[in-house]
Amino acid sequence: MTQEDFADLLGVTYQQLQKYENGTNALSISRIWRVSQALGITPSHLCDIDIASEEGD
Numbered sequence: 001m002t003q004e005d006f007a008d009l010l011g012v013t014y015q016q017l018q019k020y021e022n023g024t025n026a027l028s029i030s031r032i033w034r035v036s037q038a039l040g041i042t043p044s045h046l047c048d049i050d051i052a053s054e055e056g057d
Contacts, residue, residue: 009038 001009007017010031019025027035036043 006038010034 003017004014007014010017011034012020012031016025020027020031032043032046036046
């Protein structure tokens, strides 16, 4: 899958995807959800959050 294909899948432009990658623009919660669904992972994988340790606090 190309970056352009991935941008289309997310409903953003290729340029917007590049801004996310470079940290120029932040991802919204809904966009994080959409990215995780497209990649077949959980949002916590993208955010580097250990859900198990968070629930134990």
